[in-house]
Amino acid sequence: MKIKVRNPIVEIDGDEMTRIMWDLVKEYLILPYLNVDLKYYDLHIKKRDETDDKITEDAARAILSHGVGVKCATITPTEERVQEYNLKKAWKSPNATIRTILGGTVFREPILVKNIVPYVRSWKKPIVIGRHAYGDVYSNVEMRIQRKGKVKLLFQPEEGEEVAETTVFQFSGPGIVQAIHNLDDSIEEFARTCFRYALERKLDLWFSAKDTISKTYDGHFRSIFEKEYRTNWETHFRQAGLSYNFSLIDDAAARVVRSEGGILWALKNYDGDVMSDMIASACGSLAMMTSVLVSPKGCYEYEAAHGTVQRHYYRYLKGEETSTNPTAIIFAWSGALKKRGELDNTQDVIAFAENLERAVRETIESGIMTGDIIGMAESIPSKKLVSTQEFIKAISIRLEDCYK
Numbered sequence: 001m002k003i004k005v006r007n008p009i010v011e012i013d014g015d016e017m018t019r020i021m022w023d024l025v026k027e028y029l030i031l032p033y034l035n036v037d038l039k040y041y042d043l044h045i046k047k048r049d050e051t052d053d054k055i056t057e058d059a060a061r062a063i064l065s066h067g068v069g070v071k072c073a074t075i076t077p078t079e080e081r082v083q084e085y086n087l088k089k090a091w092k093s094p095n096a097t098i099r100t101i102l103g104g105t106v107f108r109e110p111i112l113v114k115n116i117v118p119y120v121r122s123w124k125k126p127i128v129i130g131r132h133a134y135g136d137v138y139s140n141v142e143m144r145i146q147r148k149g150k151v152k153l154l155f156q157p158e159e160g161e162e163v164a165e166t167t168v169f170q171f172s173g174p175g176i177v178q179a180i181h182n183l184d185d186s187i188e189e190f191a192r193t194c195f196r197y198a199l200e201r202k203l204d205l206w207f208s209a210k211d212t213i214s215k216t217y218d219g220h221f222r223s224i225f226e227k228e229y230r231t232n233w234e235t236h237f238r239q240a241g242l243s244y245n246f247s248l249i250d251d252a253a254a255r256v257v258r259s260e261g262g263i264l265w266a267l268k269n270y271d272g273d274v275m276s277d278m279i280a281s282a283c284g285s286l287a288m289m290t291s292v293l294v295s296p297k298g299c300y301e302y303e304a305a306h307g308t309v310q311r312h313y314y315r316y317l318k319g320e321e322t323s324t325n326p327t328a329i330i331f332a333w334s335g336a337l338k339k340r341g342e343l344d345n346t347q348d349v350i351a352f353a354e355n356l357e358r359a360v361r362e363t364i365e366s367g368i369m370t371g372d373i374i375g376m377a378e379s380i381p382s383k384k385l386v387s388t389q390e391f392i393k394a395i396s397i398r399l400e401d402c403y404k
């Protein structure tokens with residue numbers, strides 16, 4: 001008897017090696033156990049091209065209406081890809097399109113197993129990074145200054161005459177200048193999503209910025225978080241035994257390294273970009289990192305943090321067997337199933353997701369693993385390098401044991 005998943009999950013297929021692994025994961029680890037209505041959207045690069053990328057928007061809207069989605073990695077076309085796949089044009093990044101429709105924040109979390117010790121030995125629990133994915137240096141304007149002169153910042157209100165201005169710098173020779181911005185609405189939404197996610201996941205929340213130097217800009221981020229906490233979350237956090245604290249980014253960076261983990265670290269756009277890559281590589285491989293987009297509209301999209309693993313795919317096309325790691329893809333599925341189960345209040349679905357995750361961890365902990373992590377893993381128990389297929393097969397044997 002298969003487990004019935006009460007409401008649909010939006011399934012978004014993708015490209016290259018991750019598409020190959022996606023099928024195997026479904027065939028061996030999902031479909032044999034679950035009776036689930038998958039709303040399927042194929043974001044293969046050729047399908048996006050055929051539909052003038054309408055399929056990507058349809059997929060995002062499907063997540064809005066069903067609440068939970070799981071996505072395979074997709075190619076973001078470059079000029080090279082336009083040639084390779086003979087595309088009409090270099091379509092936008094699907095993740096950017098989906099994020100524009102759903103809004104929200106991406107949380108990235110490493111998957112820890114006992115025999116792969118993070119390079120930072122004090123880390124016992126995952127450090128989840130919440131990155132504010134709007135504004136700052138990612139939508140900056142910048143200028144080269146070639147000669148003497150003054151740069152000013154000027155605000156011109158749409159109504160009324162009064163203009164605010166301030167001098168940025170009086171240049172006496174060549175230099176550079178940059179302006180960045182952010183929006184109260186976006187920061188408030190980011191803060192709310194972080195508090196909600198920390199509470200759901202029972203994690204302490206840290207927010208860090210540099211408000212001693214940037215008193216107005218970073219100071220504003222800090223006060224929005226502070227106000228949001230006092231107004232809407234303090235009581236809930238207290239009841240759950242959780243804490244919120246602000247700290248300076250440099251101070252937090254130093255403390256994170258000494259912590260045992262188990263925190264949600266909320267960061268501005270650039271800090272989040274840098275720190276999430278640092279945490280990922282300190283924990284092992286990109287293939288051991290999951291990612292979830294939490295939308296303020298109440299929906300969730302789960303995926304692996306890595307891309308389509310193009311180099312492995314070309315080897316696969318030549319008929320070679322690859323040892324690509326499907327762990328983050330499997331955790332994207334288990335994350336989506338767990339959330340579906342929580343929203344539907346179906347314990348058997350939640351239990352299945354947990355059993356699936358345990359089967360993956362125990363497989364790796366028994367020494368069976370893929371090429372990307374074998375070099376970092378401890379040598380007891382003895383290690384065995386396997387192909388992607390063999391790895392998934394080994395997981396499925398453990399999973400079968402739970403449902404005999």
Ligand code: NAP
Binds near residue numbers: 076077312
């Ligand atoms: P990538 O697919 O993340 O792969 C980079 C390298 O990391 C691989 O060549 C491989 O190293 C290693 N790696 C990543 N995932 C692995 C896994 N599951 N198992 C084993 N090794 C793994 O990044 P990319 O090559 O820069 O990007 C390829 C395509 O993915 C691009 O077209 C890009 O647009 C797209 N992309 C999509 C997303 C998304 O949809 N979320 C995110 C990022 C990139 P070795 O080759 O050394 O083994």
Ligand code: MG
Binds near residue numbers: 277
């Ligand atoms: Mg980055």
